[in-house]
Amino acid sequence: MTEAAETFTPPTRFAVPGRIAVSEQAAAVWQTATITQVRRETPHAATFRLAVPGWAGHLPGQHLMLRLTAEDGYVAQRHYSIASAPDDSGHIELTLDHVEGGEVSGWFHTVAEPGDTVEVRGPLSGFFAWPGDRPALLVGAGSGVVPLMSMVRHHRARGLDVPLRLLVSARGPEELIYAREYGAETTPVFTRRAPEGVPVGRMAAAHVAPLLAEQPPGGWEAYVCGSNGFAEHASRLLVAAGQPVHRIRIERFG
Amino acid sequence: MNVTRGFTGRPRVRNAALPPGQYDAGDDWPVLSAEVTPELTPAEWSLRIDGLVEEPRGWSWEEAHELPGSVYEGDIHCVTSWSKFGVRFGGVSLDAFLHMVRPHVSATHAVAYSHTGYTTSLPLADLTGGRAWIAWEYDGRPLAAEHGGPARLLVPHLYFWKSAKWIAGLRILDHDEPGFWEQNGYHARGNPWEEQRYRGD
Ligand SMILES: Cc1cc2nc3c(=O)[nH]c(=O)nc-3n(C[C@H](O)[C@H](O)[C@H](O)COP(=O)(O)OP(=O)(O)OC[C@H]3O[C@@H](n4cnc5c(N)ncnc54)[C@H](O)[C@@H]3O)c2cc1C
Numbered sequence: 001m002t003e004a005a006e007t008f009t010p011p012t013r014f015a016v017p018g019r020i021a022v023s024e025q026a027a028a029v030w031q032t033a034t035i036t037q038v039r040r041e042t043p044h045a046a047t048f049r050l051a052v053p054g055w056a057g058h059l060p061g062q063h064l065m066l067r068l069t070a071e072d073g074y075v076a077q078r079h080y081s082i083a084s085a086p087d088d089s090g091h092i093e094l095t096l097d098h099v100e101g102g103e104v105s106g107w108f109h110t111v112a113e114p115g116d117t118v119e120v121r122g123p124l125s126g127f128f129a130w131p132g133d134r135p136a137l138l139v140g141a142g143s144g145v146v147p148l149m150s151m152v153r154h155h156r157a158r159g160l161d162v163p164l165r166l167l168v169s170a171r172g173p174e175e176l177i178y179a180r181e182y183g184a185e186t187t188p189v190f191t192r193r194a195p196e197g198v199p200v201g202r203m204a205a206a207h208v209a210p211l212l213a214e215q216p217p218g219g220w221e222a223y224v225c226g227s228n229g230f231a232e233h234a235s236r237l238l239v240a241a242g243q244p245v246h247r248i249r250i251e252r253f254g
Numbered sequence: 255m256n257v258t259r260g261f262t263g264r265p266r267v268r269n270a271a272l273p274p275g276q277y278d279a280g281d282d283w284p285v286l287s288a289e290v291t292p293e294l295t296p297a298e299w300s301l302r303i304d305g306l307v308e309e310p311r312g313w314s315w316e317e318a319h320e321l322p323g324s325v326y327e328g329d330i331h332c333v334t335s336w337s338k339f340g341v342r343f344g345g346v347s348l349d350a351f352l353h354m355v356r357p358h359v360s361a362t363h364a365v366a367y368s369h370t371g372y373t374t375s376l377p378l379a380d381l382t383g384g385r386a387w388i389a390w391e392y393d394g395r396p397l398a399a400e401h402g403g404p405a406r407l408l409v410p411h412l413y414f415w416k417s418a419k420w421i422a423g424l425r426i427l428d429h430d431e432p433g434f435w436e437q438n439g440y441h442a443r444g445n446p447w448e449e450q451r452y453r454g455d
Contacts, residue, residue, distance in 0.1 A: 028454030
C-alpha cells in the first residue's frame with residue numbers, strides 16, 4: 001500500500017465521532033419554515049416553533065442555518081441550535097436571545113408572529129450531536145443551554161437511562177431559560193442574583209468536581225456551549241477536574 | 255426570492271470587499287473552535303510535512319523562524335458570516351516549506367492537521383503561489399492561543415475553517431480526503447466569493 005492510499009489518522013483521538021453521519025441532502029437545501037407559535041421564556045429570550053414539512057430529522061445538539069430576505073434582496077444568515085428533541089411532529093423549535101441591535105434576533109423579537117415564514121437549511125454539524133448512547137455531562141450558559149435542552153428533552157422523551165447531568169449558568173433566576181422544565185439532572189448557577197439561600201457567583205471548580213467524582217463507568221462525554229468567554233472558562237474547569245480534553249465538545253456562539 | 259415580512263436588515267453601505275452573505279465584524283474577532291484551547295508553548299510546537307513529497311521533514315519553532323519572513327495584509331472571512339478587514343499576520347509563506355519537501359507531480363491535495371487533532375482538507379493549488387502562510391504573529395504581537403497560537407495555518411482567500419489553528423502538519427495526497435468540517439457537511443473548497451459554505455453549494 002502506498003502512503004497516499006492510507007487513510008490519514010490525526011495524531012490525537014480528537015476526531016469526528018464516526019457514529020454520526022450528516023445528510024448531504026439536508027445540508028444543501030433551503031426550506032421554507034412557518035412560525036406556528038411564539039413562547040416567551042425570559043424577558044430576553046423566546047421560543048419559536050416552526051413547521052418544516054420537509055425536515056429530515058436531527059440529532060440533539062445539531063444546529064441549522066436560518067436566513068431572512070429583505071425586499072431589496074438583502075439576505076441575513078445566522079446559525080441557531082435546535083431546541084426541540086427529535087420527533088415526527090413536522091415541527092422544530094428554536095430559542096433566540098434578543099441581542100441588542102441584532103439584525104436577525106431583533107426581527108424575531110419585534111416583528112415575527114405566527115404565520116410568518118423564514119428559510120432554514122440543515123441540520124448541520126454532527127460534531128456537537130448527542131445520539132443518547134453515552135453518559136453526557138452538559139455545561140451551558142445563557143442561550144448556550146439551547147442545544148443541551150434538546151438533549152435533556154430527548155433523554156426524557158425516550159426514557160433513556162444513560163446518565164445525564166446539566167450544569168447551567170444564568171445571571172439570575174428570571175433569566176434562566178427553560179427554568180420550569182428542569183429536573184433532578186440540572187444544577188443552576190447564578191452569577192448576579194439568586195433566590196434566598198442560593199449562593200451567587202460564577203461557575204467554579206466546586207460545581208464541576210462532584211460531577212466528575214460521580215463519574216459513570218467509561219466516563220462522561222462533555223458538551224460545553226455558550227459565549228466564547230464562557231466556553232474557555234468552563235472547558236478549563238473540566239480539564240482541571242480531570243475530564244480528558246478529547247472528550248470535551250465545544251459549541252461557541254461567538 | 256422568499257421575502258421575509260417586515261425584514262429590512264440594518265442600513266447598509268454597499269461594500270465590494272464583502273463577499274456575499276458576510277458582514278463586517280469590525281474590531282470583533284469571534285472564536286470558533288470545537289475543542290479545548292490547547293496550552294502549547296513555542297518550544298512544544300513543531301510542524302511536519304509528509305505524504306507525497308520527496309523529502310518529508312519537520313521544523314521546530316527555531317527552525318521555522320530561520321526561514322524568510324512573510325506578511326499577509328488583507329481580509330479574512332468566516333463561514334459563520336463575519337469578515338474582518340485589514341488584518342495583518344506575520345509568519346512564513348507556505349511556499350518556503352513546500353519548496354524544501356518538494357511535493358510529487360502527482361500531488362493534488364493536502365490534509366492540514368492541528369496539535370489538537372483537528373483536520374481540514376485543501377486542494378494543493380490553494381496552498382501554493384504565495385496564498386498560504388504559517389502565521390505566528392497578529393498585529394505585530396504573538397498570535398493568541400484562542401486564535402491558534404503559537405502558530406496557525408493561514409489561507410485567507412478561503413473560509414477560515416481551512417486556516418487550521420495550532421497547525422501541526424500537512425499530509426500531501428493525490429486525492430481529496432475530507433477533514434473535520436468537510437466530514438461534517440461543509441464544502442470541500444470553501445471559496446467565500448462563491449459562497450461555498452456547505453457540500454452541494
Ligand atoms: C452554532 C451556533 C449556534 C447558535 N445557536 C443560537 C441559539 O440557539 N440561540 C441564540 O439566541 N443564538 C444562537 N447563536 C448565535 C446566533 O447565530 C446569532 O449570532 C445571534 O442571534 C445574533 O444575531 P443577530 O442577527 O441578532 O445579531 P447581529 O446583527 O449579528 O449583531 C450581533 C452584535 O454585533 C453588532 N453588529 C453586528 N454587525 C453590525 C453592523 N453591521 N452594524 C452595527 N452593529 C453590528 C450588533 O449590534 C450586536 O451587538 C448561535 C451561533 C452559532 C455559531
